Amino acid sequence: MSAMENTIMEVQKHCGLQLKLYSRCIEQNPxxxxxxxxxxxxxxxxxxxxxxxxxxxxxxxxxxxxxxxQRCSIEHEGNADQMCAGALRALYDCTNAA
Known part of the structure; x- marks a missing residue:
């Protein structure tokens, strides 16, 4: 099992109610x-x-x-997927560091 899968399982285990309510809200407000x-x-x-x-x-x-x-996402709302690639990569690298 990957670290990501393990983390997701832990969040589901401890925060199932919060996840359920959040998912319901997303479904009701597409x-x-x-x-x-x-x-x-x-x-x-x-x-x-x-x-x-x-x-x-x-x-x-x-x-x-x-x-x-977060700053980049706010500054480039609506275009963050293109404008924040460097910040996203740095975050990805940090979260995957041992």
Whole structure:
């Protein structure tokens, strides 16, 4: 099992309710889920950070890359997939470092 699969299983195990509610919100708001489901996204993130040790350590280790990606996404909303490739790559590399 890969580290990603293991992490997903841990999040599902500890945060199943939050994931279910977030998924339901996305399904009910297909055109504007990024706005209407922010609270659900935050609940999943908070639960995962508190209950899945690997995620907490990764967030601490990669905080600079996470912040850079978030800034880029905000600055280039609507075009982030093209404009933030470098920031995304740096975040990917950090999260996959041993």
């Amino acid at each position: 055109s504007d889920w990024t706005i209407k489901c922010r609270e659900g996204k935050s609940a999943v993130s908070k639960c995962a950070e508190e209950n899945v040790g690997h995620l907490k350590r990764t967030k601490e280790r990669c905080s600079a890359q996470i912040e850079a990606m």
